[in-house]
């Protein structure tokens with residue numbers, strides 16, 4: 001099997017598994033228990049908090065453990081909206097290509113009376129700081145822009161947007177789920193007030209995440225109960241997964257340069273290879289993207305068929321088109337960067353990491369080429385294009 005879907009989830013690293021197992025075997029007390037055995041678990045939790053804080057330039061008391069990226073996104077937005085409401089501010093700025101954990105939470109806030117403004121995304125997959133500056137109003141309470149996009153991998157000018165928001169005293173949240181462990185993050189230098197992280201996107205376990213919230217911001221509880229997480233997130237902490245998350249994030253940050261250099265050279269090889277397929281086009285800026293992200297559109301192809309045939313060849317990938325999920329609409333991200341419906345349906349995301357090899361990249365290039373050629377050969381629509389009855393959209 002060739003795994004090229006690291007944006008969906010990653011394999012746990014050996015060090016994270018071993019930290020988790022050790023914790024499950026020896027540190028299984030309840031961190032809220034007062035006896036020594038419980039306090040040992042609390043110590044592990046606090047160590048994890050320190051480690052994670054130091055990876056993003058935060059203080060340990062600004063780190064809240066959650067169940068993952070979706071929960072962190074929900075809590076950040078709902079908290080910021082509440083803070084806004086108390087000051088009579090109901091305008092929220094975001095972008096059209098956020099993750100659904102953001103977009104659906106914004107929809108909910110819209111139903112509650114908030115005024116949601118989604119910025120258009122440039123065809124390269126970038127939000128410009130001026131767009132944010134121009135959208136800010138007197139009643140803006142929150143700006144939320146993702147650090148790097150999960151489908152097309154493009155990296156946003158987070159530091160510049162943070163500076164604009166801080167200058168206007170407006171809260172700034174970023175969904176950094178795709179960035180954490182893969183790109184340098186410094187919440188101080190980048191003026192980030194709130195930030196979401198998910199462990200399973202950097203070789204940690206599923207079901208563990210972090211909400212960083214700058215000191216002094218009042219969080220709103222999504223889950224009521226005990227006084228865990230300084231009263232802001234009830235429920236006995238998933239200590240093993242949290243300890244594994246800290247291990248994985250520290251590993252990822254310590255080895256970021258070495259890993260990224262390797263991944264970058266694989267990515268360039270992959271893009272060079274896939275670009276040779278006629279009537280194809282890379283989605284998102286070629287340079288300003290996550291080291292491991294490759295996303296192409298192939299004209300005349302249905303993304304889901306492409307995935308199934310690649311699966312037959314042992315390749316795990318992803319597509320923006322997901323008919324089985326019950327939605328006939330192609331990816332909102334590809335539509336946001338201006339891809340026509342027909343083209344957006346034929347997308348393929350390959351997200352690689354440091355565990356992939358050059359041989360695997362060669363195999364992916366060859367397999368995608370074969371599958372695209374086969375699918376086109378059986379497509380009536382493609383035949384029409386060949387004989388000139390329909391126009392090609394991609395050159």
Ligand SMILES: *Cc1c(COP(=O)(O)O)cnc(C)c1O
Nearest residue numbers: 068069070099101150177178198
């Ligand atoms: C994966 C992902 C999420 C959701 O994280 P979970 O931990 O799976 O809930 C949110 N935002 C982005 C950008 C993601 O890639």
